[in-house]
Every structure is written in structure tokens, then in C-alpha cells.
Amino acid sequence: MIETPKNLTRNILLGLLFGFLVASFFYYSSFISEDLKSFVAQYIFNLGGDIFLNLLKLLVVPLVFFSLVSGISSLSDTSTLGPISLKTIGLYLLTTAIAVSTALLVGAIFQPGAGYAAAMPTSIESLPGGQSLYDTIVGIFPKNIFQAFVENQMLAIVFFSILFGIALNKTNHLTGNLSSAFEKLNTVFMQLVIMIMSFAPIGVFCLIGRFVITDGLDIFQDVFIYVALLISLLIFHALFTYSLFLKYLAKINPIAFFKKMKEPILFAFSTSSSAATIPVTLKTVSQDLGVDKNVASFVVPVGATINMDGTAIMQGLATVFIAQISGIDLTLFQYIQIVLLAVATSIGTAAVPSAGIITLVIILQQFNLPLEAIGIILAVDRVLDMIRTAVNISGDATVACIVARSENKLDEKAILQN
């Protein structure tokens, strides 16, 4: 097993804290010139943050490809793939539906938009539309694999890797055991993940810093109730709903699970991108949670792409909030429609920062709600995006454990180790 650098979690937390403190110092110190502030923002926080993000993203495509191909090509029985895919997708849809329903219920009870006093912005910069469900489904089947690789089309890459893995599996006796070469390449990429992870404390210092140095923290006042409710819902979903799933379906101790998940959670939090976090989630799920590598290498990248419970919670609550501040009463039938739409759009949401806000447009349009209202939540969305991305990837790992348990492919000893 490849070893993670010592004290990594502690150092990442220190990186977050220092990044926050240093950037707040620059943002709130009136004696520092604007020129110096923008220099620090650009050449320390932005530069360091972007380099770190690029390094993480650099690994996503080859890692997913090699781990899936090596996993599938070494399976003794490829017929288990069908049930694994069905269970994975079914569980992803179920957890997302639960997530958005809870958000709608809480939104209807607590009415976060009822006392909203600030004026509605008149216009926002035009936001691009999200991907429709149709496009998402067609996109699973790439017409050009190189284009899929270049454009990071995760579902297409997963699909091709599975096909390639099956073909490799069937021809291994003719190719001089070519699958073992993929196995070795996979090990090399895992090592690369660890090498890049060791820069995480500096990376998160820059990522948190660039957020604080541009926006400060005052932006939260206007929409305080929305923000507080959303954060509580996200925490509730992660700690309560997932814990139930983990305890009763995966039959593992939720506390042990979350202890092992510290690193991917911190990575998701600082990068706001489930896709950029795939390498770390994959490493944790297969090495620390004991999910069989074949299961993990399918469930994790697919989950990062289609499973976004945190995003669905935001979309549910934001829709209710915007309806309330616009004085529009939603009917029960509309609530049900929102659940279905949020499940569908969270599948089509790209696993990158702020993507959830873009697909929120689809839901608002459906109910003729004012798109300008997105401007109200846009300012605070960056920090909420960090939290919901952490929830998104925790959901992926939860489902990975459940699927592995149901297939008898969960190594229970792994989670008990320190």
C-alpha cells in the first residue's frame, strides 16, 4: 500500500487557517495599498491556487482510465458489472431525492425568504444554460475518445474504460497479459496522487486565501437565514442521512467512516470541485475504507459526475427561497416537480466550482421564477459551494461502501486500521 505523508490532515487544516488569517488581514487592513492587495491576490493566492488545482485535475483522466481498466480487466467474472452499475445509479438517485426533499420541507417550514428586505437586483450577468438530461445520456457514448479525454467528459471516459477493460479481460491470453501493465501504471498514478497531495497544505492556503481576499466576510449579512439553513441542511444530510445509510446498508460505523474521509472532505472543501477531488476520494475509498478497487474505480468517478446531493439541497432551498422573496406560492405538485427536476439537473451539473448555480437556472425557468434573484445568492455561493462539494463527495463514498458491502467486496479490517 502506498503511504500518505505524515500529519497531512493537520497540515491541511493549518493551511486553511493561515490562508484565512493572512487573507483577512489583507482584506481588512486599510493601511495596505490596493495595488499590494491585488498583487498578493493575483500572484500568491490565485497563482498558487490555480497551480494546485491544475495538478489535481492533471491526474483525474489517467487515474480514472487506468484504475477502471486495470480493475475490470482483472475481474474473474465481468457479469457482476451490470448489478454494480444498477445499484450505484439507483442509490445515487435515491440519496439525491432524499436530499432535495429535506431541503424543500425545511424551506417550506422555516420560510427563509419571508422576511427578506433588500432590493432584488435588476439584472445579473447572463449565465450559460446547464446540460440537459438528454445531452447527459447521449454524452455517455463518446464518438471520439480523444475528444472525451481532452474535454474531461467523465461519463464517456468511464464508459470507454469499461469497454476497453472488458476487451482486455477477454484477450489477456492473446496479449501476453497486457492487463498487468495497466495494473502497474495504476500504481504509478496512485503514487503521483500522494506526491501532489503532499502540497495540499500550501494549495489550500492559496485557495481559501483567494476567496477571502476578494470578498471578505461581510457579504453574508443580507441572506443570513438562507445561509444558516443551507449549512445546517448540508451538515444534517452528511451526518444524519449518510450515517443511517452507512450503519444499516453498508453496516459500517459512521464515525470511523468520517474519520477516514477527512482528507477528501478537506480537498473538496478547498477545491469546490468533486472532479478535482476524484484522485483523493478514490485513494481513500479503496485504501482506507476497504472498498474493493474495482468497485471504487467505477462508483467514485461516476458519483463525482452524477451524484450531487449537496448541490440538490442548495437548488431545492434556493428555489423555495426565491419563490418566497418573489411572493410566489408553490403548490404541492410543483414541490414534487422540483424534486424530480433537481435530481435530473444535479446529474447534468458539472463537477466544477459554481456549476450548481448554473443548473439552478433550469429549475427557476421551469417555474417562471425571476432569474435575477440568483444575484442575491451568488455572492455567498462560493463558500456554500465549498461545503456542498464536501457533501457531494461524502455521498459518493457512502454509496461506494454500500455497493461494496452488497457485493461482498468490502474489507472490514481497513476501516479499523489507524
Ligand code: ASP
Ligand atoms: N462544485 C460542485 C461540485 O463539484 C458542483 C456545484 O454544486 O456547484 O461537486
